[in-house]
Amino acid sequence: MTYCFESVRASKSNLSRTLTGFVLAGATAGLIAGGPASAKVEGDTIILGSANSLTGKYSSNGVDTQNGYDLAIKTINEMGGVTIDGKQYKLAVKYYDDESTPARTAQLLERLIEQDGVQYILGPYSSPTTIAAAPVVEKYKVPMVEAEGASRALFNKGYKYTFAVLSTSEQYLASAVALAAEVAEKNGKQPSEVRVAMVFENDAFSQDVRAGVVEDMEKFGMQVILDDKMPSDLSDISATLTKVKALKPDLLVISGHNKGAVTAARQMKELQVEVPMVAMTHCEGAKVIDQFGAAADGYLCPTQWAETLSYSDKYFGSAADxxxxxxxSFEGYSTVPYQAAQASAAVLVWKEAFEKANSLDTEKVRDAIAATDMETFYGPIKFSEAGNNIAKPMVLRQIQNGEYNVVAPSKYASHELVWPREAMY
Structure with missing residues (x-):
C-alpha cells in the first residue's frame, strides 16, 4: 500500500504548502486504493486512525486539527519514528471526513476499527463528534487520544479508553469572570454589581462553557441580565446584540465555535456594540483579527496554549519554536490556533506511550497512555482516572493592536489588561 498526503482545502484554500510523510488521506467517499484493508501495523508503519471534520460547520478547525496531527507525524518520523522492542516504526494516519456530523463520526470509527483494522485512534474535532466517538472506542476497547473534545460529558461516564490532552470546557472563560470581578473592585464596585450578558451555541461544548461561567459568576454573586442561545446555523445573533446594546452589560460572553465567533465579531461591528469587556471563544480559529482588524481589538480570547508560554519538549523545542x-509549514496563518498545537501534542502522547509500553498490544498501550506524565511544548500532560488532562491551565489573551497578548492568569500574563474595551468601529 502506498502512503501519501493529499492537501485538504475544505475551508483553507490558502494552504498551498503540503507536508510530506506517512499520512494516508481519506475523504467521505473512501480512501486511496492500493491494497488490502489496513491492519494496525503495515510493515514498519504504525497506522493511527481519525474521523475528522474536513467539511461542514467545523471544517475550519478540523483542518487546523489535521495540520497539527500531520506536523507531529512528520516531526516524529524525521527524528527516527517510534522504537518498540528494538525495532523502529514510522507513524501514519488514516483519515475519514465525518462532515461535522456526530453520527457520521461514530459510523466512520466503526469502519476504521472493524473494516480497516485500525487499533489506535486520534480524536475528531469538536465536543459533539468526540462524544459520539467515545462509546465506539469503549465498545471495541481501542484507545483514543483526543485533542479537541473539551466537554465535561466525556469525563463523567467512566470511560477507560478516551484520553484528552486539553483542559475541559468549564475552564475556558473562568479567567474572564475573575477579571471582571477584579476590574470591578479596582473601580470601587462590588463583584456582585457586575452585570453579565451571555450568548452560547446550543451544543455540548458551548453549554459546558456556559455552565462554568455560571458557576464562577455565582461565586461572586454577579447578575445575569441576558442568557441567549445562538441559532443552530450560527449565522445571525443580531437580535441578541440589539438587546445587549439596550441592556449595557459590564461583561459579554460568547461561545459558538469558529462560525459563531465570526458572526459575533461581524455583527458587533455592524451594530456598533460597545461593551467594556467582551470574552469570546475561538477568536484565533475564526481569524477575527484578519477579518475585522481594529474592530476586534479588546476581545478576551481563552486559549489552551500560547506561543509566549515557557513550555518546551525534545520534539518541537519551545512553544515559540x-x-x-x-x-x-503551512501558509495562511498569522496566528497558530491552539487546536493545531493540541493536536500535535496528542500525537506526542501516542509516541511516548508506544515506547513506554514497548509493545503494540492495545491494552498495554492503553495503560501506558493512562500513566502519561510528560512535559510538552503545549504544556504538561497528566491524565486523571476519568481521562482528562489535570496538569495544564487555560490562559486568557486579549487582542491588543492586532496581536494576541496573555493577560490572565496573572502568573502567565505578558501584558496588562486594556479596560474598558475600545474597538475601532
Missing amino acids: YDKLFKE
Whole structure:
C-alpha cells in the first residue's frame, strides 16, 4: 500500500504548502486504493486512525486539527519514528471526513476499527463528534487520544479508553469572570454589581462553557441580565446584540465555535456594540483579527496554549519554536490556533506511550497512555482516572493592536489588561 498526503482545502484554500510523510488521506467517499484493508501495523508503519471534520460547520478547525496531527507525524518520523522492542516504526494516519456530523463520526470509527483494522485512534474535532466517538472506542476497547473534545460529558461516564490532552470546557472563560470581578473592585464596585450578558451555541461544548461561567459568576454573586442561545446555523445573533446594546452589560460572553465567533465579531461591528469587556471563544480559529482588524481589538480570547508560554519538549523545542515551525509549514496563518498545537501534542502522547509500553498490544498501550506524565511544548500532560488532562491551565489573551497578548492568569500574563474595551468601529 502506498502512503501519501493529499492537501485538504475544505475551508483553507490558502494552504498551498503540503507536508510530506506517512499520512494516508481519506475523504467521505473512501480512501486511496492500493491494497488490502489496513491492519494496525503495515510493515514498519504504525497506522493511527481519525474521523475528522474536513467539511461542514467545523471544517475550519478540523483542518487546523489535521495540520497539527500531520506536523507531529512528520516531526516524529524525521527524528527516527517510534522504537518498540528494538525495532523502529514510522507513524501514519488514516483519515475519514465525518462532515461535522456526530453520527457520521461514530459510523466512520466503526469502519476504521472493524473494516480497516485500525487499533489506535486520534480524536475528531469538536465536543459533539468526540462524544459520539467515545462509546465506539469503549465498545471495541481501542484507545483514543483526543485533542479537541473539551466537554465535561466525556469525563463523567467512566470511560477507560478516551484520553484528552486539553483542559475541559468549564475552564475556558473562568479567567474572564475573575477579571471582571477584579476590574470591578479596582473601580470601587462590588463583584456582585457586575452585570453579565451571555450568548452560547446550543451544543455540548458551548453549554459546558456556559455552565462554568455560571458557576464562577455565582461565586461572586454577579447578575445575569441576558442568557441567549445562538441559532443552530450560527449565522445571525443580531437580535441578541440589539438587546445587549439596550441592556449595557459590564461583561459579554460568547461561545459558538469558529462560525459563531465570526458572526459575533461581524455583527458587533455592524451594530456598533460597545461593551467594556467582551470574552469570546475561538477568536484565533475564526481569524477575527484578519477579518475585522481594529474592530476586534479588546476581545478576551481563552486559549489552551500560547506561543509566549515557557513550555518546551525534545520534539518541537519551545512553544515559540513550534509556532515558527507551524507557520513555515503551512501558509495562511498569522496566528497558530491552539487546536493545531493540541493536536500535535496528542500525537506526542501516542509516541511516548508506544515506547513506554514497548509493545503494540492495545491494552498495554492503553495503560501506558493512562500513566502519561510528560512535559510538552503545549504544556504538561497528566491524565486523571476519568481521562482528562489535570496538569495544564487555560490562559486568557486579549487582542491588543492586532496581536494576541496573555493577560490572565496573572502568573502567565505578558501584558496588562486594556479596560474598558475600545474597538475601532
